[in-house]
Amino acid sequence: MGQRKTQIVVVGGGAGGLELVRLLGSRYGRKDHDIILIDRNLTHVWKPLLHEVAAGSLDANLDEVGYGGHAVRWGYRFFNGSLESVDRIARTITTAPLLDERGEEIIARHSIRYDYLVLAMGGISNDFGVPGVREHAMFLEDRPQADRFRQKLLNACLRTNHAHQTGDTQAAVRICIVGGGATGVELAAELYNAAKALRHYGLEVFDESKLEVSLIEAGPRILPALDEKLAESAKLELEKLGVNVLDNTQVVKLAKNEVHTGTGAVIAANLIVWAAGVKGAEEIRTLGDLELTRGNQIVVRPTLQTTCDDRIYALGDCASCMLPGRDRPIPPRAQSAHQMASQVFHNLVRAQAGQPQQDFVYHDHGSLVSLSRFSTVGSLMGNLVGGRMRVEGWVARMVYQSLYRMHLIAIHGWWRGLTLIIIGHVNHIIRPKFKLH
Structure with a gap:
């Protein structure tokens, strides 16, 4: 029998995970290594583009990356599934059964061994325990969610267009976006870009005047990652478009077509989008005995290895990395995932060569x-x-x-x-x- 291949398993085909398997496949190929990417979706769309997919400004079919074809090109394997558990003693992971839209099993629960495991599952929106969020809001965390929002948006626009044609001059598409970070702000602006052009796509009497968008931010201002002058510039631009920007406003409850704020105000909305905060997915808590933060993120050392196992790494939005000299973890951004993927790649190479691991250095661009x-x-x-x-x-x-x-x-x-x-x-x-x- 030949020598057993070194098996590196990467869970999550987002920006960081996909870049990592390309780097590993390009360096090692299939001769002595078996590099496996696991993702519940079949294709990758860059997450910062999802607001454009949701508004209809971007055709994701043209920009998505099929994992299967990418794997063939770069020398790794793709497995369609989602992570269910990690057995650190046996060095195996278990994937959950893959079901079709009818609930029928396509692929049974599966066990995959690893020599090194990288967790790059990304994050989800943090609902902060606000009642009604999961029942009444939509999210923009992956392409299926963006496609669902786009279809609901188009239906609402069609209804409003028809209402105006039949004499209801008060009809409007009312959208409430909770969260004044980059996703919420970019979606609000993109909606007006789409509305301006819908008249040329078959909606004869629909334009941006039939759109009412509210953007709610609990903090003192939108875009806290930018300095105050730039955030104010963005706010003025949004208000010029017609967005009702509400900062210092706490959302306390969501109901059907309603957003309830801490001031007692109720904002009517045909569509509610929740884009407030990032946390790790709930299923991370069931993976095993990895150290987690209160927000379900995996705690990693500066080398991006987990605190309890040198052979398990985590990167991107699902990881919480506190570097020496910093007062808060690395922010969940695309540039963070990109830089972390590069560091994990180099540390995996060093680990296999018996060399010491190097600490991650974050460069904020x-x-x-x-x-x-x-x-x-x-x-x-x-x-x-x-x-x-x-x-x-x-x-x-x-x-x-x-x-x-x-x-x-x-x-x-x-x-x-x-x-x-x-x-x-x-x-x-x-x-x-x-x-x-």
Whole structure:
């Protein structure tokens, strides 16, 4: 019998997980290693683009990455499933049964061994225990959720368009977004971009004047990751579009088509989107004896190894990493996942060579928020500009667009990534501006 292959299992095909398996597959291939990516979905869509998918501004069919084809190209295996438990003693994981839409079993519960395990499952929105959130709100955590929102949005627009045609001049599409971070702000602006164009796509009397969007933030201002001047600039731009921005406003309960605030106000809404905070998925608590935070994130050391097992790493939104000299964990951003994936790759290489692990060093390159085609605001930091610099307008827009291009190169390599960037430009010119089906 031949020598047993080193088996590296990566759970989660988000930005960090997908980049990591590409790096591992590119270095090791299939000869002496068996690299396995596990994800409950069949395709990957970059999470910062989901608000555009939800508004219909982006056709995810053109931008998604199929895990199966990507695996063949980069020398790893893809397994369609979700993680159910981890047995650290036996070094095995168990995946839950995969069911179809009727609840019928496609793939039975499955056990997979590992020599090294990387947990990169991402995060979910934190409902903070507010009653009614899970029952009455929608989320933008993956493509199926974004597609569901887009369909509900289109249905609401069609109903409002028909109501105006039949004499109901008060009809409107009322949307309430809870959470004034990047996702909430970008979605609010993108909705107005979509509404401005719907008249050209068969809705003869519908435009942005039929749209009423409320953006609720519990903190003192929206976009806390940006400095106060930029956050105020974004707020003014949103209000110019027609968004009702409510900061210092606590949501205490959701009901059907209603958002109840701490002041006693009730905001009517056809659609409610919850985009407040990030935590680890609830199922993380059932995985085993890994150390977790109160928000269900996996506690890792500066090497990104879990506190109880050197052979298990965690990265991205599901990981809580407190580096020396910092007063809070690494923020859950796409740039964090990208940098963590690179560090885990290097540490896995070092571990197999018997070399000591290296600590993760986080470089904050700043934050950028796109207000669709209307504006882009943000700050660039660190070695990028030699300090901290505010950016707005077309400069910020160019840098924001470059982030996705860098993501494409990270998961596809330079040549294929550049080719896809060019194809994306062509599609932007020749394809419809909105996906309404």
